[in-house]
Every structure is written in C-alpha cells, then in structure tokens.
Amino acid sequence: MSDFFMDTYKRTGLVFVRGSGARLWDERGGEYVDFTAGIGVNSLGHAHPALVAAITAQAGRLIHISNYYQSREALSLAEKLCTATGFDRVFLCNSGAEANEGAIKIARKWGASKSPSRTTIVTLEGSFHGRTIATLAATGQPKFHVNFGPFPAGFSYVKANDKAALAKALGSEVCALMLEPIQGEGGVVPLDEGYLREAARLCAERDILLIADEVQCGVGRTGALLTSAQMGVKADVVPLAKGLGGGVPIGAVLARGSAAEVLGRGDHGSTFGGNPLAAAAAVAVLDALAAPGFLDSVAAKGARLMGAVRSWKHPIVKEVRGKGLMIGIAVNVKPDRIKELCLERGLLVLTAGEDAVRLLPPLVIPDSDIDAGLGLMREAFDAVLAESRAS
Numbered sequence: 001m002s003d004f005f006m007d008t009y010k011r012t013g014l015v016f017v018r019g020s021g022a023r024l025w026d027e028r029g030g031e032y033v034d035f036t037a038g039i040g041v042n043s044l045g046h047a048h049p050a051l052v053a054a055i056t057a058q059a060g061r062l063i064h065i066s067n068y069y070q071s072r073e074a075l076s077l078a079e080k081l082c083t084a085t086g087f088d089r090v091f092l093c094n095s096g097a098e099a100n101e102g103a104i105k106i107a108r109k110w111g112a113s114k115s116p117s118r119t120t121i122v123t124l125e126g127s128f129h130g131r132t133i134a135t136l137a138a139t140g141q142p143k144f145h146v147n148f149g150p151f152p153a154g155f156s157y158v159k160a161n162d163k164a165a166l167a168k169a170l171g172s173e174v175c176a177l178m179l180e181p182i183q184g185e186g187g188v189v190p191l192d193e194g195y196l197r198e199a200a201r202l203c204a205e206r207d208i209l210l211i212a213d214e215v216q217c218g219v220g221r222t223g224a225l226l227t228s229a230q231m232g233v234k235a236d237v238v239p240l241a242k243g244l245g246g247g248v249p250i251g252a253v254l255a256r257g258s259a260a261e262v263l264g265r266g267d268h269g270s271t272f273g274g275n276p277l278a279a280a281a282a283v284a285v286l287d288a289l290a291a292p293g294f295l296d297s298v299a300a301k302g303a304r305l306m307g308a309v310r311s312w313k314h315p316i317v318k319e320v321r322g323k324g325l326m327i328g329i330a331v332n333v334k335p336d337r338i339k340e341l342c343l344e345r346g347l348l349v350l351t352a353g354e355d356a357v358r359l360l361p362p363l364v365i366p367d368s369d370i371d372a373g374l375g376l377m378r379e380a381f382d383a384v385l386a387e388s389r390a391s
C-alpha cells in the first residue's frame with residue numbers, strides 16, 4: 001500500500017491488472033468474479049469490445065476541446081440521452097456529486113424565480129447524494145456530516161416512505177424534493193412505489209421540482225434506462241453518472257419542462273464536462289443498452305441472482321431486496337466479514353448501509369459467472385455462519 005495516498009479508502013492490498021466481462025485478474029494471476037462493477041460503473045463489464053473501440057478511436061481523434069465549441073460525440077450523446085428518456089435538455093459533467101450539484105443549482109434558481117423564500121430542498125433520511133459540501137448537506141445520514149460543517153442552509157430531511165410526513169414537509173418554502181428511487185449507499189432500499197407516486201403527485205400539486213437522483217440506479221442497472229420511470233414516475237430533474245460512461249468518468253443532469261430552461265449562459269459550467277472522450281464512451285454504453293432485449297436481460301439476470309439467494313433460505317439472510325442488478329442482501333452478521341470471506345474465495349462484493357451485502361455486477365454478466373459467483377458467495381455465507389456459531 002502507498003503512503004502517498006491520503007488515507008481515505010479502506011483498501012485491500014489487491015492490485016488489479018486486467019479484466020474481461022465480469023472477471024478480473026490481479027498482478028499475481030488471481031482470478032475474481034466481479035459482482036461490483038467498480039461500484040456500479042463498469043456497466044458493460046471490463047474491456048467490452050465496443051467501448052474499447054469507441055474510446056480508442058476517439059482518443060486518436062480528439063480527447064478534449066472546451067465547452068466554447070462543440071463535438072459530434074457530445075451532440076450525439078445529448079440527443080440520445082434526451083430522446084431515450086423523454087427529457088428536454090441535459091447538462092454534462094464528470095461525476096455523481098457534480099451532477100447533483102447541478103440539480104441543486106437548478107432547484108435553487110427555479111425556486112428563486114417563483115419567490116425569494118423558496119430555497120429549501122427536502123431530502124430523505126438514509127439518502128446519499130455525494131461527498132461535496134452541498135451534496136453532503138443533502139445527504140440524510142448524520143454520520144457523513146461529522147467534522148465537515150458548517151453546511152449550506154436550505155436542506156431538510158424527512159423519513160422515507162412516510163406519506164404524511166412528506167405532505168407536511170413540502171411547505172411553501174420548498175423548491176425541490178430530492179430522492180433516490182432506490183437508496184444505494186443507504187443499503188439498497190427501494191422506495192415503496194406508492195410513496196414515490198404520491199411524492200410525484202404532491203410535487204406536481206404544490207409546484208415543487210422532483211429530483212430523482214439516479215446516479216447509482218439509473219442507466220440500465222435496474223432493467224430500465226430510468227428507475228423512476230420504471231416505478232411509474234416522471235421526475236423533473238434526473239442526475240446520472242456511474243454506469244453512464246462504462247468506466248470513463250461522466251455525469252449528466254437531465255431536466256424537462258421549466259426546469260430545463262432555468263440555467264442560462266454563465267450560470268453553470270464544467271471544464272471537462274461532456275468532453276469528446278467521455279461522450280464517445282457514453283454513446284457506446286447507450287447504444288449497447290438500446291440493443292433489443294438488453295434491458296430485459298438485465299431484469300432476468302437480476303431475477304436469477306435474487307431468486308437463487310432467496311431459495312437458499314440461508315440462516316444469515318434477513319431479506320433480499322432491489323431491482324434488476326442492484327441488489328441488497330440484508331444479513332444478521334457483519335457484512336464486512338462476508339465481503340472479506342468472498343474476496344478470499346475470488347468474489348468481489350460490496351456492502352451498503354448497516355446490514356447489507358450489495359451486488360452491482362456488470363450488466364453484461366453471463367449467467368455462468370452469476371452462478372460461479374453465487375457458489376462462492378454461498379461458501380462465504382456458510383463460513384460466516386460457522387464462525388458466528390463457534391464464537
């Protein structure tokens with residue numbers, strides 16, 4: 001491990017050198033099944049031929065210009081994103097937090113256009129919206145706030161899935177409600193569909209923007225391009241990132257109606273945002289997702305994975321939740337210990353929230369790798385159970 005890095009991540013000593021599909025190899029030749037996709041990023045897996053070809057060709061032509069000029073790749077990406085999702089306009093940036101910052105700025109300026117007092121953004125307890133100061137303020141988990149205040153004012157938090165509390169919280173000072181259709185870092189907790197629909201109804205009735213943070217759940221992960229639409233809701237603003245570039249950093253803020261017209265010249269910007277390299281990568285990802293049957297196959301793979309884990313009726317499993325290939329397995333042991341035991345066996349998994357093992361495999365993972373990973377995970381579950389019985 002390097003002493004040159006700030007010590008911000010709890011890393012293993014593994015050094016990966018190569019990947020293909022849902023498999024990874026470390027520098028000692030060890031082979032792993034990847035149920036993490038770089039935290040939901042490598043949507044097309046590792047070294048996907050179409051993605052590699054797109055970025056290789058693009059790197060040889062044009063990597064960066066600036067947003068004073070246009071590139072065919074960014075134009076194509078903006079058009080594809082908007083037409084595929086039914087949104088009107090997009091702002092391109094580089095990460096999830098940056099996309100959420102853009103959404104927050106849209107909400108604030110939109111609110112200001114209605115009344116100077118409409119500045120509050122309501123978010124949900126248990127949410128995660130990013131690591132910048134404003135997105136931390138939006139994040140409804142106090143543990144992330146410790147030592148980093150003071151935070152910008154104008155954020156308030158409400159209990160998820162409580163319609164009455166939401167109705168009370170959406171007062172005349174509120175410009176936007178921001179939520180994740182499936183809380184990712186919070187433990188892979190899908191919102192109740194009835195709650196999400198009621199939230200959208202209340203926002204429409206009270207002229208409040210609905211921001212669906214789909215940084216983790218969006219771009220095919222749940223078997224649909226947008227999870228909010230899949231759950232029956234059309235948000236006003238949708239920040240995206242993670243899976244959009246298949247591993248090349250990119251974020252996007254989709255907006256529709258008046259929310260799409262809020263930001264004018266000079267209101268917002270991003271030096272790297274929408275550069276031709278990242279845009280070419282995202283176009284390759286969107287093209288792959290648009291292939292007939294692709295999104296249905298994600299749903300089927302998710303059902304295979306979740307169905308298998310449920311069928312084990314394993315004593316450590318409390319609940320299997322999620323949608324498509326965004327899966328949380330709530331366990332009654334320490335999820336971190338399971339992560340270690342999986343790694344020892346050649347399987348990468350994530351954790352989330354207090355009690356969940358989180359699975360975000362590449363969207364292209366073959367059934368054979370799902371089954372191989374399941375076999376390793378079951379061994380790890382058995383091992384952790386044996387440990388807990390021995391102690």
Ligand SMILES: Cc1ncc(COP(=O)(O)O)c(C=O)c1O
Pocket residue numbers: 095096097098100128129130131180184185213214215216217241242
């Ligand atoms: C829902 C959600 N929003 C925002 C973010 C922040 O994204 P990034 O790490 O790209 O800034 C994340 C990251 O996990 C996320 O899951």
